[in-house]
Amino acid sequence: xxxxxxxxxxxxxxxxxEAVNAAVRAxxxxxxxxxxNHMKKAVSSVITKVKARQILDSRGIxxxxxxxxxxxxxxxxxxxxxxxxxxxxxxxxxxxxKGTYLGNAVTKAVKNINEKISEALVGMDPTVQLQIDxxxxxxxxxxxxxxxxxNAILAVSIAACRAGAAEKEVPLYKHIADLSGKTNAILPxxxxxxxxxxxxxxxxxxxxxxxxxxxxxxxxxxxxxMGSETYHHLKAVITEKYGANGCNVGEDGGFVPDxxxxxxxxxxxxxxxxxxxxxxxxxxxxxxAATEFCIGTKYDLEFKxxxxxxxxxxSGEDMIQMYKDLCIDYPIASIEDPFDKEDWEHSKRFCGLGxxxxxxxxxxxxxxxxIERAIHESAxxxxxxxxxxxxxxxxxxDVVKMAKEAHWGVVVSxxxxxxxxxxxxxxxxxxxxxxxKAGAPCRGxxxxxxxxxxxxxQELSDQAVYAGEDWRL
Numbered sequence: 001x002x003x004x005x006x007x008x009x010x011x012x013x014x015x016x017x018e019a020v021n022a023a024v025r026a027x028x029x030x031x032x033x034x035x036x037n038h039m040k041k042a043v044s045s046v047i048t049k050v051k052a053r054q055i056l057d058s059r060g061i062x063x064x065x066x067x068x069x070x071x072x073x074x075x076x077x078x079x080x081x082x083x084x085x086x087x088x089x090x091x092x093x094x095x096x097x098k099g100t101y102l103g104n105a106v107t108k109a110v111k112n113i114n115e116k117i118s119e120a121l122v123g124m125d126p127t128v129q130l131q132i133d134x135x136x137x138x139x140x141x142x143x144x145x146x147x148x149x150x151n152a153i154l155a156v157s158i159a160a161c162r163a164g165a166a167e168k169e170v171p172l173y174k175h176i177a178d179l180s181g182k183t184n185a186i187l188p189x190x191x192x193x194x195x196x197x198x199x200x201x202x203x204x205x206x207x208x209x210x211x212x213x214x215x216x217x218x219x220x221x222x223x224x225x226m227g228s229e230t231y232h233h234l235k236a237v238i239t240e241k242y243g244a245n246g247c248n249v250g251e252d253g254g255f256v257p258d259x260x261x262x263x264x265x266x267x268x269x270x271x272x273x274x275x276x277x278x279x280x281x282x283x284x285x286x287x288x289a290a291t292e293f294c295i296g297t298k299y300d301l302e303f304k305x306x307x308x309x310x311x312x313x314x315s316g317e318d319m320i321q322m323y324k325d326l327c328i329d330y331p332i333a334s335i336e337d338p339f340d341k342e343d344w345e346h347s348k349r350f351c352g353l354g355x356x357x358x359x360x361x362x363x364x365x366x367x368x369x370x371i372e373r374a375i376h377e378s379a380x381x382x383x384x385x386x387x388x389x390x391x392x393x394x395x396x397x398d399v400v401k402m403a404k405e406a407h408w409g410v411v412v413s414x415x416x417x418x419x420x421x422x423x424x425x426x427x428x429x430x431x432x433x434x435x436x437k438a439g440a441p442c443r444g445x446x447x448x449x450x451x452x453x454x455x456x457x458q459e460l461s462d463q464a465v466y467a468g469e470d471w472r473l
Contacts, residue, residue, distance in 0.1 A: 076421075083415075109151050121135060214227055254440050299314045323335060357382045413437040
């Protein structure tokens with residue numbers, strides 16, 4: 001075949017002429033680069049390969065990383081892992097061989113990507129997120145993604161989402177917003193973990209974490225500054241009261257001073273806020289995780305104490321009264337999982353008081369059926385979205401729509417086993433969640449999300465909107 005025949009067969013002469021004309025119109029100083037990029041855009045992108053590997057999360061436990069290839073580039077994603085998994089959430093597939101990573105290896109999930117998912121997706125357009133996610137769901141054929149593994153499916157889903165954004169030549173948050181039908185990007189209020197307790201720490205604090213929310217900031221950049229300064233003032237307060245050992249941090253960066261009561265924790269956080277001068281601009285949140293210390297119908301607030309007094313074994317009614325008193329005495333704006341995941345009655349009664357945002361985590365597990373029930377019963381008024389509990393980008397978008405239609409708040413959340421992947425930052429902006437829980441303003445895998453939000457705000461420039469006082473949107 002001659003050169004001319006080759007050009008004619010692939011209609012290259014016409015395409016090259018169009019590229020040259022475009023370069024002339026653009027008056028480009030680098031016509032070779034311009035023409036190269038112009039020709040590249042003329043080719044529709046398709047998925048050419050999906051490759052996975054096992055990496056470690058922030059706890060040193062294996063998780064899944066994926067590289068998805070198109071003819072436009074390579075797009076990487078890694079998935080977070082929860083410290084525990086609930087019966088209503090998508091299944092995280094692990095090998096179970098105690099001789100390797102204590103049973104936590106994910107080579108089965110990796111193999112499923114390399115041998116099954118890759119074959120199913122090669123040739124697909126990366127911009128059609130719904131079809132990509134549905135193809136993996138159909139391939140899995142189980143309700144909770146237990147065949148391929150939600151960790152396998154989600155990693156590919158996120159990587160495909162990045163590839164779709166690149167194909168459209170838009171930022172990731174803009175692509176996700178397009179998928180969800182949203183038009184206004186909103187920077188979320190960060191719920192910074194500052195004190196860690198519960199089963200994730202070595203102190204006797206029964207609740208899982210105490211957070212600060214800079215709702216009074218004007219921009220996200222200012223909110224991050226408020227969070228960081230308060231965090232460091234808190235470190236000083238803890239050092240003064242409990243010594244340097246109290247400044248050790250938990251898995252998501254919160255301090256773990258030797259405290260045993262919620263009030264003691266709230267007091268030192270309030271003192272740190274006072275030292276910053278941001279008193280009226282920062283609210284407090286409590287992540288209770290009450291399922292961890294619920295025994296039957298009672299709540300054992302001394303479940304971590306070596307010398308139990310027996311005086312802190314509370315009924316559901318006692319817990320409601322405790323929360324009411326805390327909301328009166330402290331600037332509490334949000335309480336997460338105040339009751340056991342099956343204690344719908346007390347959750348409903350407390351939520352009905354309208355004292356603060358009541359966030360469903362273990363209660364909901366990002367499960368559409370549980371969310372639907374909670375909406376119907378008014379058992380909470382905010383969704384804690386953990387994307388690995390549901391397993392695909394499409395399904396995450398759908399449950400946020402459910403929550404928003406019910407006029408709920410939405411908190412896009414980290415997991416205790418995190419990676420440096422900052423997808424949830426773009427997701428929170430794109431869906432107008434209003435809130436993000438990514439841990440302390442400390443530890444690389446946590447700060448990665450906050451730094452990405454800074455970049456997004458800078459990119460949006462004058463169009464950037466920080467949720468601020470409208471954090472529940």
